[in-house]
Amino acid sequence: xxxxxxxxxxxxxxxxxxxxxxxxxxxxxxxxxxxxxxxxxxxxxxxxxxxxxxxxxxxxxxxxxxxxxxxxxxxxxxxxxxxxxxxxxxxxxxxxxxxxxxxxxxxxxxxxxxxxxxxxxxxxxxxxxxxxxxxxxxxxxxxxxxxxxxxxxxxxxxxxxxxxxxxxxxxxxxxxxxxxxxxxxxxxxxxxxxxxxxxxxxxxxxxxxxxxxxxxxxxxxxxxxxxxxxxxxxxxxxxxxxxxxxxxxxxxxxxxxxxxxxxxxxxxxxxxxxxxxxxxxxxxxxxxxxxxxxxxxxxxxxxxxxxxxxxxxx
Amino acid sequence: xxxxxxxxxxxxxxxxxxxxxxxxxxxxxxxxxxxxxxxxxxxxxxxxxxxxxxxxxxxxxxxxxxxxxxxxxxxxxxxxxxxxxxxxxxxxxxxxxxxxxxxxxxxxxxxxxxxxxxxxxxxxxxxxxxxxxxxxxxxxxxxxxxxxxxxxxxxxxxxxxxxxxxxxxxxxxxxxxxxxxxxxxxxxxxxxxxxxxxxxxxxxxxxxxxxxxxxxxxxxxxxxxxxxxxxxxxxxxxxxxxxxxxxxxxxxxxxxxxxxxxxxxxxxxxxxxxxxxxxxxxxxxxxxxxxxxxxxxxxxxxxxxxxxxxxxxxxxxxxxxxxxxxx
Numbered sequence: 001x002x003x004x005x006x007x008x009x010x011x012x013x014x015x016x017x018x019x020x021x022x023x024x025x026x027x028x029x030x031x032x033x034x035x036x037x038x039x040x041x042x043x044x045x046x047x048x049x050x051x052x053x054x055x056x057x058x059x060x061x062x063x064x065x066x067x068x069x070x071x072x073x074x075x076x077x078x079x080x081x082x083x084x085x086x087x088x089x090x091x092x093x094x095x096x097x098x099x100x101x102x103x104x105x106x107x108x109x110x111x112x113x114x115x116x117x118x119x120x121x122x123x124x125x126x127x128x129x130x131x132x133x134x135x136x137x138x139x140x141x142x143x144x145x146x147x148x149x150x151x152x153x154x155x156x157x158x159x160x161x162x163x164x165x166x167x168x169x170x171x172x173x174x175x176x177x178x179x180x181x182x183x184x185x186x187x188x189x190x191x192x193x194x195x196x197x198x199x200x201x202x203x204x205x206x207x208x209x210x211x212x213x214x215x216x217x218x219x220x221x222x223x224x225x226x227x228x229x230x231x232x233x234x235x236x237x238x239x240x241x242x243x244x245x246x247x248x249x250x251x252x253x254x255x256x257x258x259x260x261x262x263x264x265x266x267x268x269x270x271x272x273x274x275x276x277x278x279x280x281x282x283x284x285x286x287x288x289x290x291x292x293x294x295x296x297x298x299x300x301x302x303x304x305x306x307x308x309x310x311x312x313x314x
Numbered sequence: 315x316x317x318x319x320x321x322x323x324x325x326x327x328x329x330x331x332x333x334x335x336x337x338x339x340x341x342x343x344x345x346x347x348x349x350x351x352x353x354x355x356x357x358x359x360x361x362x363x364x365x366x367x368x369x370x371x372x373x374x375x376x377x378x379x380x381x382x383x384x385x386x387x388x389x390x391x392x393x394x395x396x397x398x399x400x401x402x403x404x405x406x407x408x409x410x411x412x413x414x415x416x417x418x419x420x421x422x423x424x425x426x427x428x429x430x431x432x433x434x435x436x437x438x439x440x441x442x443x444x445x446x447x448x449x450x451x452x453x454x455x456x457x458x459x460x461x462x463x464x465x466x467x468x469x470x471x472x473x474x475x476x477x478x479x480x481x482x483x484x485x486x487x488x489x490x491x492x493x494x495x496x497x498x499x500x501x502x503x504x505x506x507x508x509x510x511x512x513x514x515x516x517x518x519x520x521x522x523x524x525x526x527x528x529x530x531x532x533x534x535x536x537x538x539x540x541x542x543x544x545x546x547x548x549x550x551x552x553x554x555x556x557x558x559x560x561x562x563x564x565x566x567x568x569x570x571x572x573x574x575x576x577x578x579x580x581x582x583x584x585x586x587x588x589x590x591x592x593x594x595x596x597x598x599x600x601x602x603x604x605x606x607x608x609x610x611x612x613x614x615x616x617x618x619x620x621x622x623x624x625x626x627x628x629x630x631x632x633x634x635x636x637x638x639x640x641x
Binding site (some may be wrong): 155210213216219220221224233306307312 | 372374377402403404405406407410411413415418419420421422423424425432434436437468469470480483487
């Protein structure tokens, strides 16, 4: 296991480095002169030249990329053009809000979706299975921004059960959780159906395998067979998908954070793009990239912990 | 040969499955008796109902089973119609099964030790004692370094070793009846001999009855005392190994023995086969089930043949059973 973990972590570091270099290189392809954009149309050519020299924009592309990468490695993601603050600090300040949103969304959808999938697989073909199936597909089909907008209209505006905007008072966890209910409903709902379908499919596959028949032939209890013998295998592909899904959730979080006027990385990126605050966009995208790599790494390590075959494969 | 005191008495068992084409009659009027401590072989080609027979005995018929009639009396209790709870009590306690493919028979994400301890859940002994028994039985099937290998996973063992693990698991439960469903089919020839010897040795040790399902005639002849020949869901002939192999009376048995590579003495370019295909079990033809492929068929074969008793314990379902004696 340790050997696998080390190899997989090494791989994650390489992946992060490559994706960072790609991201940095992309700056070179952004159309327009950054100096003109940042200094505005009234700036004189001399000012632009000076700015380019200060920012190192007069250097060849490869040197710019290498410098940028070097700075990123030391934790310097540049300076917010509008506030002159460190981008790293700006992003890290916003990160907990997004992490909380993603964690609650994935948490409730996994807690509901995985047992639903098991249930549907065990009672395959029953009425309950069909109901779960229809609800799952409907929940997958609903885009999260639609859920967000209608959830807001119904539960906050009309019924007044939940707050409409913000993330709650700092230092009041219950209030923050209360503010998370609707956004995490919007972000997580599609995942409930998705997880239920995935778990059902892989459970059905595992339950039809020979070793399950052997376990039954030995008179093991159905509960033991379902949760210890079958689910432990069936959950593995789901965990791997969850790892990638958590990364992808950042994009759903953008919608939720805008609709519910919550702080967070998604909103930060959105605002930064609207104000052409490129260093912040870059920094935020880098951090979310790193987060994505971390999530897939964690998922793969959990999967390896569950499946001895994976451990000896890499 | 007289039939010893009964342990398993399958009486007129019929099983049908619902399929899109109609009801498939997988087993029809199967009767088979097994005594305590006896080793009985069941021979038949693929699709003849061997697996359905096993699944009926252990009460694990698939969900599309639509008709089940007859009786399976195990130690006096009828398994047909028994509640799931009671069936589960029999499985892994009094009846244990070894399946065909050892490569997929073990759970890939649980260690051997975990799986072998889990099946002892009915025993009121400490985990330590259960582990000691596990090691003891692994040693019985000659697993080297048994204690060290408890923490290993199935993929770390070879096919032959996995089958020995399955046998050890089956014996751990000290069953009255061990069902071996083609336990050697997935193994190569040398391993096959080893596994069969091991089975016989352990059977003597524990004193259980063994129902040995196979399509390998040699293996059955080596291991079993009595044998039943199945064809298309019916038992066409049964008797002692000696009677069946020396004086087969059903044409199917006779053809089957002719096709056994182990009994073909001269060199031939083409191996003998039985011409034709298995009959359609959804629309069962009237009369003898083997008629279409039978070399000895005559007009009476359109009537269902009676089960003729050739000698004590030797029965064949053929109109010509009394005539078809080996010279």
